[in-house]
Amino acid sequence: MTLPENAAADRTFQVDLRGLVDLLSHHLYSSPRVYLRELMQNAVDALTARYGAEPAAPAGAFGIRLYADGEVVRVEDDGVGLTEADVHTFLATIGRSSKRAERIAEQRADFIGQFGIGLLSCFLVADEIHVLSRSARTSDAPAVEWRGRGDGSYTVRTLPASARPRPGTTVTLTPRADAGEWTRPTEVHALARHFGSLLRHPVTFEDGTGGPGAPVNPEAAPWARTYPTPGARSRALAAYGEEVFGFTPLDTIELDLPAVGLKGIACVLPEAVPAGRRHGHRVHVKGMLLSEQAEEILPDWAFFVRCVVDAESLRPTASRESLYEDDTLAAVRDALAERLRAWIARAAASDPDLLGRFLQTHHLAVKSLAVHDDEILRMLLPWLPFETTDGHTTLDEFARTHRTVLVTGSVEEFRQVAAIASAAGLGVVNGGYTYDRELVHRLPEIRPEVSVADLDPATLTAHLDPVDRETELAAAAYLAQARDALAVFDCDVALRTFQPASAPALLVDSREARHERTRSQLAREQEGGLWGDILGALRQEAPRAQLILNQLNPLVRTAVAIDEPELARTSAEALYGQAALLSRRPLRPAESSLINRSFLDLLAHALRKDS
Numbered sequence: 368m369t370l371p372e373n374a375a376a377d378r379t380f381q382v383d384l385r386g387l388v389d390l391l392s393h394h395l396y397s398s399p400r401v402y403l404r405e406l407m408q409n410a411v412d413a414l415t416a417r418y419g420a421e422p423a424a425p426a427g428a429f430g431i432r433l434y435a436d437g438e439v440v441r442v443e444d445d446g447v448g449l450t451e452a453d454v455h456t457f458l459a460t461i462g463r464s465s466k467r468a469e470r471i472a473e474q475r476a477d478f479i480g481q482f483g484i485g486l487l488s489c490f491l492v493a494d495e496i497h498v499l500s501r502s503a504r505t506s507d508a509p510a511v512e513w514r515g516r517g518d519g520s521y522t523v524r525t526l527p528a529s530a531r532p533r534p535g536t537t538v539t540l541t542p543r544a545d546a547g548e549w550t551r552p553t554e555v556h557a558l559a560r561h562f563g564s565l566l567r568h569p570v571t572f573e574d575g576t577g578g579p580g581a582p583v584n585p586e587a588a589p590w591a592r593t594y595p596t597p598g599a600r601s602r603a604l605a606a607y608g609e610e611v612f613g614f615t616p617l618d619t620i621e622l623d624l625p626a627v628g629l630k631g632i633a634c635v636l637p638e639a640v641p642a643g644r645r646h647g648h649r650v651h652v653k654g655m656l657l658s659e660q661a662e663e664i665l666p667d668w669a670f671f672v673r674c675v676v677d678a679e680s681l682r683p684t685a686s687r688e689s690l691y692e693d694d695t696l697a698a699v700r701d702a703l704a705e706r707l708r709a710w711i712a713r714a715a716a717s718d719p720d721l722l723g724r725f726l727q728t729h730h731l732a733v734k735s736l737a738v739h740d741d742e743i744l745r746m747l748l749p750w751l752p753f754e755t756t757d758g759h760t761t762l763d764e765f766a767r768t769h770r771t772v773l774v775t776g777s778v779e780e781f782r783q784v785a786a787i788a789s790a791a792g793l794g795v796v797n798g799g800y801t802y803d804r805e806l807v808h809r810l811p812e813i814r815p816e817v818s819v820a821d822l823d824p825a826t827l828t829a830h831l832d833p834v835d836r837e838t839e840l841a842a843a844a845y846l847a848q849a850r851d852a853l854a855v856f857d858c859d860v861a862l863r864t865f866q867p868a869s870a871p872a873l874l875v876d877s878r879e880a881r882h883e884r885t886r887s888q889l890a891r892e893q894e895g896g897l898w899g900d901i902l903g904a905l906r907q908e909a910p911r912a913q914l915i916l917n918q919l920n921p922l923v924r925t926a927v928a929i930d931e932p933e934l935a936r937t938s939a940e941a942l943y944g945q946a947a948l949l950s951r952r953p954l955r956p957a958e959s960s961l962i963n964r965s966f967l968d969l970l971a972h973a974l975r976k977d978s
């Protein structure tokens with residue numbers, strides 16, 4: 368049977384290599400410099416495969432040599448090499464990787480690469496990739512030469528074994544003129560150190576001037592070295608943290624998760640950072656630097672540390688610049704968070720000095736952490752600093768003198784009541800800062816003998832002593848005039864005695880009350896209209912402000928005896944203005960003009976009296 372002329376025939380996709388390289392350079396890789404990382408990573412994987420095939424080979428027997436002289440960049444390895452068939456299958460087929468083949472499934476996790484696209488990154492800096500390889504799998508394997516070009520064409524030649532006496536692979540690039548920035552000898556050396564300083568195979572660099580190859584990774588990772596004493600170890604780790612991050616860590620926490628072959632350090636920042644600001648961590652996978660900005664290895668709350676880690680089993684994404692969000696990563700994040708908690712717990716239990724320095728710098732971070740983390744709360748709440756009527760102190764210290772801890776809802780309310788509450792012997796904590804009120808309320812969970820209550824200004828007035836009946840009666844006329852003068856502010860006036868005697872008046876007013884007054888004022892202005900009705904319907908029992916005059920204060924005693932009505936009004940307004948200023952809340956325009964007016968009236972009165 369013959370097919371009809373227009374029958375569908377199987378065809379093969381064509382790949383426009385230039386378009387693909389353009390895609391990689393603009394959307395996958397952060398900079399053309401990654402070409403060197405990809406070449407080094409292929410060399411590392413080739414060494415891993417060779418050790419897999421020759422397990423008896425001594426460690427350090429095979430290595431990687433880099434070369435850059437300004438004309439060419441070369442990466443040479445003693446790895447497993449490629450046969451001619453491998454070259455066709457793996458080098459010349461985009462998306463095909465020897466590291467995914469079924470027969471090495473159990474070994475797959477040992478490799479860094481797996482996508483079969485890394486080599487293409489060389490086209491970011493060169494138009495041609497030259498590979499000379501000899502397979503280590505058979506002793507008589509010939510050398511194979513492959514030239515791949517950016518236009519998608521390639522050639523393959525077999526050469527006598529003498530063209531490459533030892534097994535392994537050499538990749539040579541002749542950089543384009545515009546790629547000098549990433550291919551100059553000094554830059555190649557710097558990039559090699561940047562990406563490869565923690566690689567476990569010997570890596571050297573030569574710049575073509577004839578000197579011996581300079582080691583790129585002369586020492587093992589600082590956590591993998593042995594030290595004469597634990598002190599020497601922690602000093603070396605701190606020095607490494609400083610070298611990598613450029614700050615002297617407040618402390619260095621060693622990280623070790625054998626299940627995923629992760630080792631490294633967390634450096635505690637010596638300075639506070641705004642809560643929620645996330646820091647990038649340096650993540651190496653099998654020694655190769657993957658990312659300097661990986662955020663995903665620690666939870667949000669851990670913003671007081673920056674880490675350097677090297678892990679065996681974290682999976683890089685295709686760009687190799689971040690990590691796959693998989694179960695392993697989630698487990699690593701949890702385990703590292705646990706390590707940080709354990710460090711805090713140890714400091715709390717046995718190193719008060721370190722804990723003090725840590726909290727002084729990072730108390731905000733710890734507070735944000737304690738809100739969601741019961742364990743941290745239990746460990747650290749007693750040590751955290753709060754603003755109180757006894758000054759800045761820890762809750763534990765504060766609760767020793769105040770079995771009932773009162774807490775304000777805002778900074779403003781704390782400012783209004785602090786001096787008077789403390790004179791009245793009340794213990795008040797400023798709950799106005801982020802997390803503070805919530806945390807203070809949880810104090811009884813760890814100190815059951817302490818009780819905590821919200822303090823609003825009205826509660827405070829209840830703690831002030833009333834004056835005796837006679838004094839109240841004598842002041843009644845003045846108080847009535849004062850109430851009348853201050854009615855525009857919806858403010859009541861009362862007479863009490865309280866310490867300190869130097870404070871003439873206290874204005875107790877909550878933000879809620881002020882909002883309610885603004886609402887009812889608007890309702891009055893809009894009376895009859897739609898808005899007036901709506902606002903009127905919302906009317907609640909408006910909490911009024913209260914001006915509490917202090918009978919112990921000499922000025923108030925004189926004021927309540929004034930029999931001149933105008934002066935009585937002005938003095939009440941002035942007392943209100945002064946108390947409003949002391950409360951440090953923003954003044955309304957009417958209050959500012961009241962202060963202004965009463966000041967001028969009093970001045971005029973004083974001058975009249977003198978003349």
Ligand SMILES: Nc1ncnc2c1ncn2[C@@H]1O[C@H](COP(=O)(O)OP(=O)(O)OP(=O)(O)O)[C@@H](O)[C@H]1O
Pocket residue numbers: 405409410413444446447448449457458463464465466479480481482483484485486487536685
């Ligand atoms: N130095 C080398 N030695 C031996 N084989 C190599 C070497 N470089 C590349 N190859 C072969 O070429 C294939 C393709 O390499 P390429 O870098 O494009 O992808 P990959 O490393 O497999 O995966 P990834 O895209 O994740 O890097 C590799 O799978 C490997 O078989």
